Amino acid sequence: MSTDSQPTVDFLANKLLFKLQVTLSADKAAVDSVVQRVMKSLREKDCVGEKEQAIELALSEALANAVIHGAKADPSKIVECDVACDQNRSLLIVVRDPGEGFDPAAIPSPVCGESIYSGHGRGVYLITQLMDEVKFLKNGTEIHMIKR
Numbered sequence: 001m002s003t004d005s006q007p008t009v010d011f012l013a014n015k016l017l018f019k020l021q022v023t024l025s026a027d028k029a030a031v032d033s034v035v036q037r038v039m040k041s042l043r044e045k046d047c048v049g050e051k052e053q054a055i056e057l058a059l060s061e062a063l064a065n066a067v068i069h070g071a072k073a074d075p076s077k078i079v080e081c082d083v084a085c086d087q088n089r090s091l092l093i094v095v096r097d098p099g100e101g102f103d104p105a106a107i108p109s110p111v112c113g114e115s116i117y118s119g120h121g122r123g124v125y126l127i128t129q130l131m132d133e134v135k136f137l138k139n140g141t142e143i144h145m146i147k148r
Helices: 028-044 049-070 121-130
Strands: 016-025 078-086 091-096 133-137 142-147
Touching: 016 028, 028 049, 028 078, 049 078, 049 091, 049 121, 049 142
Parallel strands: none
Antiparallel strands: 016 078, 078 091, 091 142, 133 142
């Protein structure tokens, strides 16, 4: 996935079925409960369908990366997560962290067996493989994930 491509799904405010904004302290123990809360809300609004496992794993990886790498697991820092589902059941997840960021293009390709378990490369690989479109902004401190 290109890191500078524009999202191809338009999320118009008047066509949203669901929108959720969540903040969590950058505590590793907080990630699972936030993922479960978001997934429960998405299931209740019928926004996941057959892609539930992929969405849950990508969300979990994105939040874990934001907490561990972006905010350095410092509970005094805040990670933000916004989720929107439109009438077509397209899903947009945005995760923001206060970190210095990274260059996603500089991460070795796990497809080639390089660094699949090192650093945050594995999480970024899983996110890009599981979501239909991924866009990194603000030097990697903001990630937009779209599932159609």
